[in-house]
Amino acid sequence: MSRDPALAERYIDGLIADGDLRAAGEALATMPQWLVVDVLERTEARDRGVMFRLLAKDTASSVFEDLDPPLQSELIHDLHDEQVRDIFAELDPDDRAGLIDELPAKVANRLMRELDPEEQALTAAVLGYQVGSVGRRMSPEYVSTHPDTTAGQTLERVKQRIDQTETIYALPVTDNERHLVGMVGLRSVMKADPETPIRDLMNDAVSARAIESDETAARRAADERLIVMPIVDKEDRLVGILTIDDALQILEDADSEDVARQGGAEPLGRPYLSTPFRALVRSRIVWLLVLALGATLTVQVLEVFESTLEQVVALSLFVPLIIGTGGNTGNQAATTVTRALALGDVRKRDVARVLWQEARTGFTLGLILGGVAFAVAGLVYGMDFGLVIGLTLLTLCTIAASVGGIMPLLASAVRADPAVFSNPFISTFVDATGLIVYFLIARAVLGL
Amino acid sequence: MSRDPALAERYIDGLIADGDLRAAGEALATMPQWLVVDVLERTEARDRGVMFRLLAKDTASSVFEDLDPPLQSELIHDLHDEQVRDIFAELDPDDRAGLIDELPAKVANRLMRELDPEEQALTAAVLGYQVGSVGRRMSPEYVSTHPDTTAGQTLERVKQRIDQTETIYALPVTDNERHLVGMVGLRSVMKADPETPIRDLMNDAVSARAIESDETAARRAADERLIVMPIVDKEDRLVGILTIDDALQILEDADSEDVARQGGAEPLGRPYLSTPFRALVRSRIVWLLVLALGATLTVQVLEVFESTLEQVVALSLFVPLIIGTGGNTGNQAATTVTRALALGDVRKRDVARVLWQEARTGFTLGLILGGVAFAVAGLVYGMDFGLVIGLTLLTLCTIAASVGGIMPLLASAVRADPAVFSNPFISTFVDATGLIVYFLIARAVLGL
Structure with a gap:
């Protein structure tokens, strides 16, 4: 199977045009995920729905996550309510917020109501910030630690909560009132004697206010080469984290916008061929x-x-x-x-x-x-x-x-x-x- | 102390102009590192040398690392041989290779000779690839593991080698001939039962050939949201890793280049005010x-x-x-x-x-x-x-x-x-x- 998205797309399109959906599904199943995403991004809206329904359930969720929100929103119209609900439930809160901006209010409200209460609360926290602010792009799922906790205790806590957080590789350190007091890398925690208090391991945090522009915050994270940037409210209390992959996405979008506007056009906000x-x-x-x-x-x-x-x-x-x-x-x-x-x-x-x-x-x-x-x-x-x-x-x-x-x-x-x-x-x-x-x-x- | 780089620079410049170097040094010492970097990037070449010599030794190395290679090369002419040698020894091999491109061959050769043999070999590995290839930007310092190794053994190995690698958060998995066979996240290793072999935890690797263009490789790493992308030679043997922060830097430079050329100019390759x-x-x-x-x-x-x-x-x-x-x-x-x-x-x-x-x-x-x-x-x-x-x-x-x-x-x-x-x-x-x-x-x- 060729790894050229142009060829792969033509191949799958051909199978779909011939009505051989089973062969198309099998071909998609052999492709690495990035190729599936590329193929979907190159296809016309109608065929995109057909292809997406051919994906295995697990693949479907993670492919969906990698698509731009406008494509996600178009896909949702092509899927069954049940499938939509499942995919929506599996998205990270920040990705969910990005999708909600693209959906008709009625659909968005229904989907939100069908979420379990915890996920609802996490999503609502992100939606509480304006579009364009870093609060809207942060992840509210993180593991934090306390200056008096030891390295060993922190490591235990990380292991326990390993599935409920976007990343474990750098941890915000907060005091009893949830004020951000520093950051500590998992690397230092692992390296240290288990009895060492985090206080002795943590560094000053480079953070961003949730209401700051996402581009400013992401640029700072990039300049500082941070894998994780803590996001705080105006009282300096931790409200979320921005991971470097999200920062990179923000910067890429911002650069696309600048490039488009310098060329005298509005940014497309979606892949060219799918536009x-x-x-x-x-x-x-x-x-x-x-x-x-x-x-x-x-x-x-x-x-x-x-x-x-x-x-x-x-x-x-x-x-x-x-x-x-x-x-x-x-x-x-x-x-x-x-x-x-x-x-x-x-x-x-x-x-x-x-x-x-x-x-x-x-x-x-x-x-x-x-x-x-x-x-x-x-x-x-x-x-x-x-x-x-x-x-x-x-x-x-x-x-x-x-x-x-x-x-x-x-x-x-x-x-x-x-x-x-x-x-x-x-x-x-x-x-x-x-x-x-x-x-x-x-x-x-x-x-x- | 203001955190606006424009003000901070004017303040330090003023102190230097007044000849009050001690006060300038103290002011620099109170600033976070990103601000010191910003200030240096805004200053004229002559003052930059003065400021840099005022920094504490540890700060100096890590500030130096954050500067663009053209500025690094200018600074080197202002420093004592001994200081240059120390800073050069502390750079990561990939950053060292970037600096060498900017230095006169004579200076570069002398500095290379003064390195210890191991660092020399690591740097030479990177320098073996052409400018513009991802091999030139990769880090040859990594920890890898083997499919038959257990999660527990891998964790031990990571802890032992924690100081000799650029990152520990994702590990390439190689066979006995150093062929890349997969990747495993530290998260899965920590989460797993210590007896689990890596074979059961690893995923297919998304990798890049060392001779591929750095931009293509970095874009793939970004699209796949990889914290670490393994770099292989033409026999698929692991030769290094590209970390996401380096990928981000590559993409930022590539975007700067595109933007400049679309505006009908060549990229500056250094901060505007220092140009x-x-x-x-x-x-x-x-x-x-x-x-x-x-x-x-x-x-x-x-x-x-x-x-x-x-x-x-x-x-x-x-x-x-x-x-x-x-x-x-x-x-x-x-x-x-x-x-x-x-x-x-x-x-x-x-x-x-x-x-x-x-x-x-x-x-x-x-x-x-x-x-x-x-x-x-x-x-x-x-x-x-x-x-x-x-x-x-x-x-x-x-x-x-x-x-x-x-x-x-x-x-x-x-x-x-x-x-x-x-x-x-x-x-x-x-x-x-x-x-x-x-x-x-x-x-x-x-x-x-």
Whole structure:
């Protein structure tokens, strides 16, 4: 059996199309779980339901867990109530909360009511936090220990509760009021003499508030290389843990979102091939319309300078080159600073440093590009023309890099997504500004 | 003491500028390690050396480990030979290999010679694999077990070797010839009866070949939510492990690279504020020149149609809007598909599906945008003009989305970075194509 998801999917699809469900089920049963997940993610909604029903019960639950919530929600409509109830009961509370966001309220309520009380309470704890907060992504199932407990006692406790927790590899240490006082790795616990109190083994905890943004918290966990980050409420009481695999998922989603928005589209939130064509259109049309609306500004600028254009039609030859270069310079700066912000390498209050850095960079880039353009355009179209193009690029690159650099910081200061706010804004701004700069310099140099 | 790195850095910088090194050292000593790392990453190279020398010896090693290799390499030039030797000896073999890539060969050789033989061998094992392969990023320090060993014996072995391994939380299982036969979680080992053989506890291993790309391997580890992924040679013998925190680092770097290249710049490979202004210029100038060179194509296209432009100067008013919209549509498609490729949601052989999906999407987007443009431009500039703009947008959006969608796949088929190849190429291609389409339609409709 090939391990290429494209081939595997075509194979299973073929069997289903032929009506040979038994063979399809047998083929699925021989595949490793990741391949089954990949195949489901590549298939159309209708076939996905058929395939999923062919999976063995145990496999089905763990495959379901690995799917994105929008796919989970679509699948649920294809399954029997009983099967849905079983799968829902087996999900971790945080995954359950993720699915609930996608379901119609009626279905969600019914499923919640059918859970046993303990699972209901755990899920409710996660649902109590806003979407986008780390509280919503944490696991409320953990084993904690106490500073006065010994290593031996802790190890016993871990063994007892080994099935009721998301991880045992790092344990939060709390006092009698459930306040977080430290973290201890299972490794230190195992290594220590059994009589050692946890107090002597624990480290300061790097934690996150449950109401903090999930991306900020996950980035901190990643930077600190934590397998487990404890999550606390505003009184510093432990309410859950964020495991590194969940942190990784959060960061991957956040990066997908940034990438999509920098490309001027909304994130899909689901695998590409499983995305219906209408959803693709929806994720793009709004931005295209907004950007086209912004671009009408360039039409207006050009109208203002129409008489100049009529006098020297050759000026219009360079319009795409000039606004293109301006846009590229602006995008470079915006992309670099947006990423630095996402990684926490730059903060809002660094605006002056970034401006200084980008203005110098833009000026230098403009000097090089403008110099080349002056030489080339000067040779082909005459010195005057070369001077116009060279000076325009010098000015525009300086402006574009400066604006591109500080725009993401300003966006994040007003709590907008830097990735959205920066690139689309910059295209519009730089295009219009570039044209104004170009024609003003042309008028001055060419004496129009 | 504030926990804002911007403030903390300004404070320490101030103390150093005043020459009060003792106070600076004391302030650094009170900070959590992540804050010290952040402060160092924000500081200029000269101050960074001063600050680093103020750190306590133990802190210094672990802070050093958290810095990016380019910063590590700069720091090394500021430290005494002895201090360098100590720090180098304490690094993990994979981190050591990362640093060696940044050091002058002479320094690297001297440091390697000064290592004890065992560490030398471990480092050499990692250095034996190419940069960019997962072998280069793996840890050769692990504890493995055997299918016939019992859970109790395994636990004993883990305890004995607890200090000589990167992680104990998941153990590779190997046969007598060191072939990988499975993986077992410490959790299952602890939970099981001590007499149970590992054979009954282990699962199939999801592994990576050492020569595989680090990004592919890390993405697999992340998708499978593995804390530890075993790395094997071409005979399937275990050679190392990739831990999830290293996987996360690899993915973060890969995403940074994609983001930078989609923005038309080379990745910095180090925190933004610590990047000298010349390095910023270097990371951008080549792309700007290449893109500007590509843009001269638009100058040539416009020259071909110069007589048309002279007849109807108003046509030039819409040039920025049209090529801008085409570029945006192409970028949306390219960005979406590049990300889907990076996430493994789309494979090279999906080119037909992607083309069909994007062509439909582009046509629909073009229908909407072209419709709006026809109505608006028709009202303001007359029906003929509206028709030209509308038809151009419809055609261009279809072309741009199709080309934008398949370009990343073609790039990856010829082993180029999809992120580089796609967006810059698309700007150039779509700008030139857009102009040709525009003027051909204009000539036909306006009867020029």
